[in-house]
Amino acid sequence: MNGEKVLITGVSGMLGSSLLKLLPYDNIVGYASSELNITDHKKVQNVLRSEKPDIIIHTAAYTNVEACEIESDKAYLVNVIGTQNLVNYAIENDVLFVYLSSTGIYGKEKDTPYTEFDAVNPTTVHHKSKYEAEKIVQNHLSKYIIIRTGWLFGGDKTHQKNFVYKRYLEAKDKSVIYSDNTQIGNPTYINNLVNQIMVLLTSKQYGLYNCVDNAENISRYDYVKKIIELFELPCKVKIAPVGMFQRTAPVSYNESSINKKLNLLDLNVMQNWENSLQEYIYDLKKDVE
Ligand SMILES: NC(=O)c1ccc[n+]([C@@H]2O[C@H](COP(=O)([O-])OP(=O)(O)OC[C@H]3O[C@@H](n4cnc5c(N)ncnc54)[C@H](OP(=O)(O)O)[C@@H]3O)[C@@H](O)[C@H]2O)c1
Numbered sequence: 001m002n003g004e005k006v007l008i009t010g011v012s013g014m015l016g017s018s019l020l021k022l023l024p025y026d027n028i029v030g031y032a033s034s035e036l037n038i039t040d041h042k043k044v045q046n047v048l049r050s051e052k053p054d055i056i057i058h059t060a061a062y063t064n065v066e067a068c069e070i071e072s073d074k075a076y077l078v079n080v081i082g083t084q085n086l087v088n089y090a091i092e093n094d095v096l097f098v099y100l101s102s103t104g105i106y107g108k109e110k111d112t113p114y115t116e117f118d119a120v121n122p123t124t125v126h127h128k129s130k131y132e133a134e135k136i137v138q139n140h141l142s143k144y145i146i147i148r149t150g151w152l153f154g155g156d157k158t159h160q161k162n163f164v165y166k167r168y169l170e171a172k173d174k175s176v177i178y179s180d181n182t183q184i185g186n187p188t189y190i191n192n193l194v195n196q197i198m199v200l201l202t203s204k205q206y207g208l209y210n211c212v213d214n215a216e217n218i219s220r221y222d223y224v225k226k227i228i229e230l231f232e233l234p235c236k237v238k239i240a241p242v243g244m245f246q247r248t249a250p251v252s253y254n255e256s257s258i259n260k261k262l263n264l265l266d267l268n269v270m271q272n273w274e275n276s277l278q279e280y281i282y283d284l285k286k287d288v289e
Contacts (some may be wrong), residue, residue, distance in 0.1 A: 001025065007053035009038060009086065010060030014155035014162060015100065015190055019057055022194045029053075033060060038082035048089040055201065057098040058086055061130070063161060065104075068126035069248045081128035084136050096143045096206075098197065103185070103210060103257040104152040105131045115260035116148070116210055124249040137207070145200050146208040147193070150255050151223070154190025154280060157287055158240060164281065167227045168288065171235035177228075178240040181221035185255035190278035194273035196262070196269050205265060210257045213273040217256070230281040 006023065011030030012014035018176065022029040029051055036047050038060050048056075061079050062068060068075035090097045105128075107115040107121035122128045137144045156167040171177050180191050188211070225237040262268035 002055040004047055005029075005052065006055045006057060007031070007048070007051050008057045008059060008080070013059055013063070014159040016059040016191070019059065019194055020191045021276065023198060024193065038085055038254045039077050041085040041088070044085040050070050050098040053095060055096045055098065056086055056090060057197070059084060061100070062126070065124055065126040065251060066247060068129065069124065069214050072125045075125050075129045076132070079126070080132045080136065083133035083154070087140050091140050094143070096145070096201070097137060098145045098147065098201070099134065099137045101130050102127060102150045103144050103148045103212060105134070105148065105251065106252070106255075106257070107171055108254065111254055113256040113258045114210070115258055117260065123252055126202060126249065134208070137237045142283055143206055145206055147197065147211045148209065148257065149188055149211050150257070151185045151187045152190050152193070153187055153277065157284065160188070164227050165275070165284065165288070167224050168233070170232050171231070171232060171233050173230050174235050176236045176238055177224070178238050178244055179221040179224040180245050181219040181239045183251070183253050183255070184216040185222050186219055186257060187218065187223050187254060187272070187277060188213040188275040189271065189280055192269070192271045192276055199269050201266055203267060205267060206260070207260050210259045211262070212257055212259060213270050213276055214271040215256070218273065225278060226266050227281070230278055231285065233237060
């Protein structure tokens with residue numbers, strides 16, 4: 001890829017590691033939390049002044065939605081102040097800033113999939129902090145791409161947030177597991193998201209976009225059932241009785257969305273969630289068998 005230099009934050013994470021591996025740039029660097037704590041504004045400035053990136057892709061975040069309710073200062077420090085520290089450099093240095101946000105920020109406003117033209121009303125500390133960071137990006141920069149995504153799968157089995165592998169581990173020695181059928185969303189393959197980010201970067205389409213795989217009215221239960229089926233495990237997946245999964249965070253029951261703006265621009269390369277899950281599990285199986 002051309003001479004632009006890309007810097008990615010959070011590369012020990014599920015998405016950051018895939019971006020670093022799959023984006024077709026020759027000049028690309030990634031920083032894990034151990035190398036760059038984004039809350040340390042002096043270190044952030046020093047690293048960015050020395051790397052001089054043209055594009056920053058900011059994936060680092062405090063992503064534990066439940067823990068964010070308890071440690072709200074940490075959530076705002078990492079997710080908002082950490083983003084501001086990076087944005088400060090982008091303001092002064094004509095950097096294209098890509099910020100990873102969440103479809104969870106729409107809240108509990110309606111039962112149908114959210115588009116970018118819907119108002120947002122986040123209900124959890126995590127999603128409030130992600131929204132505050134979006135505002136910093138939008139208020140300070142003109143060259144930005146904000147990606148609202150959700151229910152990501154991909155990466156490798158060492159990733160803490162690997163939902164698919166965790167369900168495999170949960171089910172492999174059991175005859176039955178339970179899953180929630182009240183929450184809906186779009187299971188989204190990280191590799192598709194990487195392709196979509198590349199399309200936006202090359203077409204220089206700035207702005208805010210929903211980027212999810214295509215899924216209609218899919219619940220956690222549907223998702224988990226499909227995972228177990230694709231692993232060909234003998235375990236049954238049953239609908240969890242009301243109250244079985246008690247959450248600290250008041251997460252919206254509806255995190256589903258559609259890529260309205262990408263569709264209008266004819267730039268939507270996101271895929272069908274089931275086909276993508278099949279592709280991912282086919283690869284993951286080689287690693288677990
Ligand atoms: N996964 C999803 O379903 C989903 C949905 C919507 C939006 N997103 C967004 O997508 C992005 C990537 O998510 P992910 O799934 O890849 O999450 P992840 O695996 O938890 O990765 C996040 C990374 O951020 C790092 N980090 C945390 N605090 C940091 C700090 N102070 N300084 C530098 N790095 C820090 C973490 O490092 P340590 O582990 O070492 O702390 C971790 O490697 C996030 O912005 C997230 O909000 C994800």
